[in-house]
Amino acid sequence: MLPHKQIESKLQAAVREIIPDADVSAILVRPCDPKFGDYQSNALMSLAKARKLNPRQLATDVLAKLDLANICEKVEIAGAGFLNFRLKNSLLVQTLEAAARGEHLFFSKAATPKTIVVDFSSPNVAKPMHVGHIRSTGIGDALQRTLRLLGHRIISDNHIGDWGTQFGKLLLGWKQILNRAELERDAIAELERLYKIINAECDANPARLEEAKSELVKLQAGDAENISIWKEMIRLSQVQFDTIYSRLGVKFDHALGESFYNPWLGEVVNDLLAKNIARESEGAVGVFSDGSVPPKEDAFLVNRDGEWIADPALVRKSDGGFNYTTTDLATIDYRLKTWLPDEIVYVVDDRQSGHFKKLFLIFGRWKKDEAKKTKLIHVGFGKIMGDDGKPFKTRSGDTVKLGELLDEAVERAYQTVCEKSADLPEAQRREIARVIGLGAVKYADLLPNRQSDYIFSWDKMLALQGNTAPYLVYAYARIKSIFRKSEGGNLKPEIKLAAAEELTLAKHLLNFGITLEAVAEEYRPNYLCNYLFELAEKFSSFYENCPVLKAEDQATKNSRLALCDLTARVLKRGLETLGIETVEQM
RNA sequence: GCGCUCGUAGCUCAGUUGGAUAGAGCACCUGCCUUCUAAGCAGGUUGUCGCGCGUUCGAUUCGCGCCGGGCGCACCA
Structure with missing residues (x-):
């Protein structure tokens, strides 16, 4: 057991002796400012407050019951009632030596592994993946990797946008203005061109819109030609997705697109109607407020000029078509039946928070018992803005294509590699540039708090100095360089710590697991x-x-080599958990 | 109008149950490559944490009000 867990467990036991009915799950220790110690707990102050006790007296009482022999130096009570812990050097050394022997890497598997569906990326068929997709894809992938590392059973599912009204327009375009040669050359660009032209025509001309709708109706009715074209568009898009995911090293267990759920949509609506959860309104079917909460907290009401009016979630349009709420309900139902998950995590833009709020509420009303067993979580993220504060676009007003962003990143990294490591063979320089360039983009996107919007900047996203992926990979490469020059010999798992820098590094290694748990806990x-x-x-x-x-x-050398090796392992594993590769030399 | 969200250093952003003297990167200045990779290290400068009130031993964090930005608000997803 890692030292901080030992302290926590002893501390909780001591608290239980003083206050038998206390909820000790919140009695935790955290790494702290080195001037106070290695770990700190401020939990006793909250506990004292809740129970109207004197915090310092409580700390004194708990301390009297706290036996941390062989774990910590003398525990200090500080300030209003902080407990400050300083690890015994012997335990620190033991922990590092165990890691050096390969017994652990400063984290432990979750005590109760959960089954978690992670839904992320979700690109649309016939559209290029653009810079915005980096967010859902990168965050989602980092989360699935983190949760897997902690021992959870993960089912990642790419809910591809392969169905919907846009196909009416696409089919019309395909039949009337498709350029075969361009389709061969760049399928997605050609499909995008078709969509833009027909979409503009539909906006200007209602008759054109009717034509598109009729293509859509034929598709939905199973018309053989339209189905065949639709499948071809999906196939062409899948080639694009596969290329991007392969470059990014992102893998999904499933890619069940929206169309997969078509067979159940009618049943979903009928069931909602039968259970009086949905009702007809103006020809459509929607789920309305059930009046169970005050209007202000009701997701199905909206205030217009002082009056609360219905803001339903539609599940069937007046033309008989279904909405994405319907698909999403069918999707939850399928996932629950198929995988029995403890959680479903949606890594989707924050702008859809209203949709998810309603979706989860509807599902709770629809399948009460199942809903109780599964946590539905929307992990939202902010937008990428341009430096003008508006959603990020290229100078010509287009979205930045993800593939082109990655190319640019790798190219910039290549320039730098050639400057810094001109002596390496070209193939190796290319490989380093690939890892560094892709890593820089991913890291720049993962670094800000996911909830905030951030301003896109080529220089920032592709930066190779400062708090960036290249800096981390560089540290790794320097360690590997030491080992290339260490002339073999077996690593000896014997640690002795004397220099301040050794102690600081060693103690930080111990916090890897706490960090992974925090990532998993808050999806950050x-x-x-x-x-x-x-x-x-x-x-x-x-x-x-x-x-x-x-x-x-020699003893110092052995110990430092072991510290280097542990640092390299944590760096590599940590970067891998973020979806970032490493190189041995750069 | 209503709801959600954000406002922290010149710029871009962190800030983990409310916690100790609010941090980082960039930018700027000064040192350090005849010792393991200078994509680096050491040091320096920079704050009414939007404003006000409240809760608390303690508020950037929680509550209320105000100011300012963004997003959302029935047949797109």
């Missing part, structure tokens, strides 16, 4: 970014001040 990969950046910083400082291969004696 940026915690891991910051942890790894700090690790690289602490390593760099160690590297400057503590010679490894030229250490003063």
